[in-house]
Amino acid sequence: MIQKFQENGYNIVDIDKEISDICIVNTCTVTNIADRKSRQSLRKVKEKNKNAIIVATGCYAQSYKEELEKMKEIDLVLGNEEKKDIVNHIEEFLRLNKKIICVKDISKQKEFDELGEISYTEKTRAVIKVQDGCNQFCSYCIIPYARGRIRSRNIENVINEIKRIAQNGIKEVVITGIHLASYGKDFEQNIGLIDLLEKINEIDGILRIRLGSLEPQIITEEFMQRLIKLNKICHSFHLSLQSGCDETLKRMNRKYTTSEFAEIANILRKYYKDVILTTDIIVGFPGETEEEFKETYDFLEKIKFYKMHIFPYSPRKGTIAAKMPNQISGDIKSKRSKTLIELSDKNQKDYNEKLLEKNVKVLFEEPKNGYIKGHTSNFILVKCKTNQNFENQIKSVKIIGAEIEDVIGEVNS
Ligand code: SF4
Structure with missing residues (x-):
């Protein structure tokens, strides 16, 4: 705009x-x-x-x-x-x-809205939206009504835009969509997300390709065997789980079970030893009993996500879940949120502490107040105290401190 x-x-x-x-x-x-x-x-x-x-x-x-x-x-x-x-x-x-x-009526929109030549203010990382809309209709979600049905951006247009930003010096692209796994499903040709990623991987100047939030079911052996060959893919995956209880997942109209999700996490961990998994969880979904919440908690303890974004369920008018019986009180939602945030913080701190004394590769962003921060390929936030400007450069860093949200490092000379 x-x-x-x-x-x-x-x-x-x-x-x-x-x-x-x-x-x-x-x-x-x-x-x-x-x-x-x-x-x-x-x-x-x-x-x-x-x-x-x-x-x-x-x-x-x-x-x-x-x-x-x-x-x-x-x-x-x-x-x-x-x-x-x-x-x-x-x-x-x-x-x-x-x-x-x-x-x-957005449900009638069939084409991806091309916005033309976008100019980027970011120097390090650019977010590229390649897909819009969603056909899944999870029972709590307003997005299919707000964004319409799935539509994908023409592959050539994506590649041309990324080539242009690479020429401007941007090193990392984040590929996003409302339902990214649906990329290409509306095309006549048989093109999917993996085909797009293979093409992006060939672009000179781009060093890292990060995937935005991804639906778990796209991770299969077949997908991974092609993905593993792409050397620029970042080893961090945000897979929306929403609940760790099969009954709750059914009411949510999510299309996988917890055992399928656990298998997906295993596949990712098998292919990428340093992979980091993050997720979104909704607490207090209608009808979520103490037992169901406990199942979610136990499942989350088992999967050990690096970080979890916890959302108390919020009824959206016009969705199926908003009309479900046994809506959960605000107090219970807050209590459950707090419990899961504590678990998330613990997992993140534990993982960060394991990095102490190790060397990692960091793509640095803009320096500020004597500090420079950046991310590893698996999206750990690293902060270094230095007056040197390493903006938009990848450097080796030794980790010397660990907090919940980030780690502290020293740039190796
Ligand atoms: S939660 Fe995600 S998959 Fe489900 S309807 Fe909303 S956008 Fe689609």
Whole structure:
């Protein structure tokens, strides 16, 4: 959207420092809290920019336009597909001077939205979205309604964009999508995520390819035998588990069992000895009994993820789970969250401590206040105290300290 405005002669200003004529809030709706924060942001920008045109777009606008339509602070409510025409919508508003609500049925969208030449402000790592939408309809999730059905980005366009950013010096790409494992399923040709990764691996200048959140079922022996040949793939995988209890998984409409998931973790650990696995877990899903939670806890203890992102279940209007009986109280959700966060912190600290005295390779980012930080290939955050600038370089580092979130290192000379 920034790019669209710039192409049309608008100036982008820092919302914290200047008063602006147009304020865009790109809303999120993944949880109730995200909705609330989106509404708060809209009120806040209006309060500060009293004469500005206020636009709400993104997933909350796409999914619950009636709620935003009622807010007097807002002048335009635009769905996700309207983002590419945002400038035209604003100019129409200026002509008509009347509230515009334009949210199309995203489930009819068949093509990946190409945004054109994007300029990157990051120097080290670029996030490349290659897939949009999801057909899975997990019972708790609003995303299929907010983002529509699966659609993949043309392989040539992805490769050309990555070649261009490699020429600008970026060393690492993160390949993302809403349901990344579905990449290529909407193409007529038989192309999948692994074909795309093989092509990216050939691009000169790119040293690391990181995968965004991945659905567990894509990890098979066949997939791994091709993946292992790609020397730039980072050994960190974020596999969304959501629950470690088969009954809960069934109610969630997740399409794997815990034993299948355990096998997937084994396959990854067999191929990559230093692999790091992270995950997302929902606690307090409707009907989650103490026994079910205990099963989840025991399974998580067994798998030993490096880090777990814990989400208390948040009912999303319009989803099946929101109407399920036996909704869990906030107190129980908080208690269960706390228990799993403690387990996650323990796993992360234990793993980090095992790195003490070892040497790792770190791709460094921008230095700040006498420190420089970067990540290993398996995505451990490493901080080094130094006044030297190693930005965008890969260096060997000796680990001398371990915290929960990161490790402390010394750059080897
Ligand atoms: S697979 Fe992911 S995005 Fe798709 S419905 Fe399930 S949780 Fe939502």
